Amino acid sequence: xxxxxxxxxxxxxxxxxxxxxxxxxxxxxxxxxxxxxxxxxxxxxxxxxxxxxxxxxxxxxxxxxxxxxxxxxxxxxxxxxxxxxxxxxxxxxxxxxxxxxxxxxxxxxxxxxxxxxxxxxxxxxxxxxxxxxxxxxxxxxxxxxxxxxxxxxxxxxxxxxxxxxxxxxxxxxxxxxxxxxxxxxxxxxxxxxxxxxxxxxxxxxxxxxxxxxxxxxxxxxxxxxxxxxxxxxxxxxxxxxxxxxxxxxxxxxxxxxx
Amino acid sequence: xxxxxxxxxxxxxxxxxxxxxxxxxxxxxxxxxxxxxxxxxxxxxxxxxxxxxxxxxxxxxxxxxxxxxxxxxxxxxxxxxxxxxxxxxxxxxxxxxxxxxxxxxxxxxxxxxxxxxxxxxxxxxxxxxxxxxxxxxxxxxxxxxxxxxxxxxxxxxxxxxxxxxxxxxxxxxxxxxxxxxxxxxxxxxxxxxxxxxxxxxxxxxxxxxxxxxxxxxxxxxxxxxxxxxxxxxxxxxxxxxxxxxxxxxxxxxxxxxxxxxxxxxxxxxxxxxxxxxxxxxxxxxxxxxxxxxxxxxxxxxxxxxxxxxxxxxxxxxxxxxxxxxxxxxxxxxxxxxxxxxxxxxxxxxxxxxxxxxxxxxxxxxxxxxxxxxxxxxxxxxxxxxxxxxxxxxxxxxxxxxxxxxxxxxxxxxxxxxxxxxxxxxxxxxxxxxxxxxxxxxxxxxxxxxxxxxxxxxxxxxxxxxxxxxxxxxxxxxxxxxxxxxxxxxxxxxxxxx
Numbered sequence: 001x002x003x004x005x006x007x008x009x010x011x012x013x014x015x016x017x018x019x020x021x022x023x024x025x026x027x028x029x030x031x032x033x034x035x036x037x038x039x040x041x042x043x044x045x046x047x048x049x050x051x052x053x054x055x056x057x058x059x060x061x062x063x064x065x066x067x068x069x070x071x072x073x074x075x076x077x078x079x080x081x082x083x084x085x086x087x088x089x090x091x092x093x094x095x096x097x098x099x100x101x102x103x104x105x106x107x108x109x110x111x112x113x114x115x116x117x118x119x120x121x122x123x124x125x126x127x128x129x130x131x132x133x134x135x136x137x138x139x140x141x142x143x144x145x146x147x148x149x150x151x152x153x154x155x156x157x158x159x160x161x162x163x164x165x166x167x168x169x170x171x172x173x174x175x176x177x178x179x180x181x182x183x184x185x186x187x188x189x190x191x192x193x194x195x196x197x198x199x200x201x202x203x204x205x206x207x208x209x210x211x212x213x214x215x216x217x218x219x220x221x222x223x224x225x226x227x228x229x230x231x232x233x234x235x236x237x238x239x240x241x242x243x244x245x246x247x248x249x250x251x252x253x254x255x256x257x258x
Numbered sequence: 259x260x261x262x263x264x265x266x267x268x269x270x271x272x273x274x275x276x277x278x279x280x281x282x283x284x285x286x287x288x289x290x291x292x293x294x295x296x297x298x299x300x301x302x303x304x305x306x307x308x309x310x311x312x313x314x315x316x317x318x319x320x321x322x323x324x325x326x327x328x329x330x331x332x333x334x335x336x337x338x339x340x341x342x343x344x345x346x347x348x349x350x351x352x353x354x355x356x357x358x359x360x361x362x363x364x365x366x367x368x369x370x371x372x373x374x375x376x377x378x379x380x381x382x383x384x385x386x387x388x389x390x391x392x393x394x395x396x397x398x399x400x401x402x403x404x405x406x407x408x409x410x411x412x413x414x415x416x417x418x419x420x421x422x423x424x425x426x427x428x429x430x431x432x433x434x435x436x437x438x439x440x441x442x443x444x445x446x447x448x449x450x451x452x453x454x455x456x457x458x459x460x461x462x463x464x465x466x467x468x469x470x471x472x473x474x475x476x477x478x479x480x481x482x483x484x485x486x487x488x489x490x491x492x493x494x495x496x497x498x499x500x501x502x503x504x505x506x507x508x509x510x511x512x513x514x515x516x517x518x519x520x521x522x523x524x525x526x527x528x529x530x531x532x533x534x535x536x537x538x539x540x541x542x543x544x545x546x547x548x549x550x551x552x553x554x555x556x557x558x559x560x561x562x563x564x565x566x567x568x569x570x571x572x573x574x575x576x577x578x579x580x581x582x583x584x585x586x587x588x589x590x591x592x593x594x595x596x597x598x599x600x601x602x603x604x605x606x607x608x609x610x611x612x613x614x615x616x617x618x619x620x621x622x623x624x625x626x627x628x629x630x631x632x633x634x635x636x637x638x639x640x641x642x643x644x645x646x647x648x649x650x651x652x653x654x655x656x657x658x659x660x661x662x663x664x665x666x667x668x669x670x671x672x673x674x675x676x677x678x679x680x681x682x683x684x685x686x687x688x689x690x691x692x693x694x695x696x697x698x699x700x701x702x703x704x705x706x707x708x709x710x711x712x713x714x715x716x717x718x719x720x721x722x723x724x725x726x727x728x729x730x731x732x733x734x735x736x737x738x739x740x741x742x743x744x745x746x747x748x749x750x751x752x753x754x755x
Contacts, residue, residue, distance in 0.1 A: 141374040141376070142716075145755055147374065147402060147755075198400050198402050199400075200376050200378060200753060200755070202716060204714075210713070210717070213400075214398055214399075221468060221478055223398065223422050223440065225380060225398045240380070240396070240398075242396045242424055247396070
């Protein structure tokens with residue numbers, strides 16, 4: 001792996017560039033200042049809050065197969081959902097069939113979450129929850145690579161009373177004082193989707209994997225892509241929703257495997 | 259401008275087809291695993307790589323909107339406004355032939371050999387054109403497929419892919435920078451080796467493309483959305499002297515469920531607008547001959563006939579005649595695969611180039627009317643407005659400067675691309691939109707230097723830059739730019755097996 005070592009810095013720069021560009025995101029066209037960018041995002045969210053909240057909901061999910069040699073996994077997203085958004089979440093993956101004797105591995109996956117903001121903030125009315133359930137088939141096509149595909153049903157519901165309305169203008173100083181063009185004082189939305197996913201898991205080193213996956217939602221033509229660097233306990237990754245208000249979400253999660 | 263009734267029906271069909279496509283892919287993954295299990299044990303620990311199977315080389319001409327190396331992208335429809343579009347960019351069979359499924363099978367079970375194929379691509383690009391604002395675009399794509407060889411005579415190849423293309427500089431006329439598309443492709447091909455040097459390939463395919471021109475459009479309701487399905491049969495001949503010949507005939511139906519016509523709506527009023535959807539639907543018959551000379555040269559010759567189902571030819575008096583629109587597209591080209599400098603060891607040190615030259619000639623009996631103002635009684639009439647001749651030249655060079663122990667290669671690449679289009683009968687416009695006396699032409703030149711680095715033998719990181727310069731003697735740029743420069747910096751990750 002000589003070349004990998006010798007080019008690590010360049011690859012790091014490449015990855016950082018990829019992330020930086022993704023952070024800027026479609027819809028950011030011409031918005032050279034951060035303020036303009038934030039206003040654009042805020043108005044997008046105000047126009048379609050369900051999509052934004054649904055993207056956050058998806059960050060809780062871990063739709064990857066059970067690690068080879070293990071039969072059950074439990075995990076939790078730490079960032080950006082549990083922290084700082086108080087989304088108490090958990091997911092469970094159970095291997096129904098081990099890959100052996102010419103048969104693929106089959107897993108059942110599920111997860112759920114609920115936002116805890118109402119528990120801690122007096123007077124807040126927040127009913128924001130979601131869950132997902134699905135199954136994955138995976139098979140090794142090489143000693144260092146597995147491919148997988150699966151189906152997932154994913155649902156979110158949000159009933160938020162925001163009290164003082166959110167005003168895109170006053171949140172970002174330059175438009176303060178303008179009429180309330182993009183304001184919210186309550187959100188009552190729900191979204192559900194039927195996802196089909198294809199992906200691959202590449203072995204990096206012992207118990208460390210890189211997982212790439214892409215999902216397509218049949219109900220709303222939603223797209224999601226995800227890269228996950230799986231470690232022995234903690235996982236780091238980036239989730240990408242190309243048509244979302246906020247396109248890229250870095251995430252950190254942990255998983256316990258048995 | 260919407261044919262909601264048609265779209266509702268087609269929308270359901272799309273969802274069903276997408277579900278079927280992915281289900282097929284998932285089944286393929288499962289089947290691959292079933293047969294692969296004995297050969298490819300689950301990756302429970304780091305193991306030395308097996309005998310080095312070269313990773314799929316990164317495309318030297320990695321551009322902001324690259325296609326997966328072997329995505330089953332069988333067709334590119336001639337969109338109504340995209341008159342420069344090539345009617346058929348590649349056949350399913352050629353895409354499949356290019357796929358690395360022809361490599362040694364990785365598994366064998368009960369006499370069935372499986373050659374799986376998987377790819378994933380993610381590109382992020384920052385683009386700053388000289389007209390308009392800068393923007394960031396993303397491209398994603400994933401493919402899954404496999405070749406199932408039952409015995410020496412029979413094999414089946416299946417492939418499913420999903421592709422998202424975000425905003426970017428476009429090389430087709432009439433396409434906006436901000437456009438986004440989602441493509442779903444499915445292809446199934448039977449390969450029957452009748453004789454050792456004669457193979458018959460029969461294929462069926464389905465493709466659905468959704469196009470979104472602006473953020474206020476809903477996916478699935480785009481004016482230029484289309485779907486296509488069809489059958490094709492190809493015959494491969496191996497000729498002594500390492501020469502291969504392929505004769506290919508295919509039929510496809512292209513449906514544009516939402517497309518309608520402003521002239522027709524204007525003339526007939528809103529009452530029949532709903533019935534105007536599908537105006538661009540056409541039947542496509544394509545003949546293609548491919549030849550391969552050793553491992554160095556390929557050449558092709560193609561002819562597509564596009565017979566429109568509903569679209570009629572517009573007459574000089576501003577009405578539609580009874581004659582149906584009929585387009586013919588001829589294309590001819592050649593490509594070389596050259597090793598300019600041989601490798602020192604393995605593939606390290608090699609300098610390779612794969613230049614290609616393609617010529618496309620399109621003729622259409624459709625004419626063009628330009629109404630200067632609403633209700634103009636004397637519109638400009640241009641006969642043969644959509645006819646064009648096109649030259650497409652590509653010259654990528656790649657230097658493989660390093661090779662890792664597992665076969666992953668590092669390379670520097672430089673790609674030069676030039677697309678020149680001249681319209682046989684379409685006059686160029688001035689900046690006010692008035693037609694002049696000279697015929698219109700458009701030139702697009704792109705240069706792309708970049709570097710590709712391996713993460714492992716399946717995965718590459720790319721980083722590069724594209725300079726895009728477009729010139730035309732058409733100066734009417736109120737709606738779309740014809741003369742501009744663009745700078746694109748991109749980074750991508752590619753996984754291919």
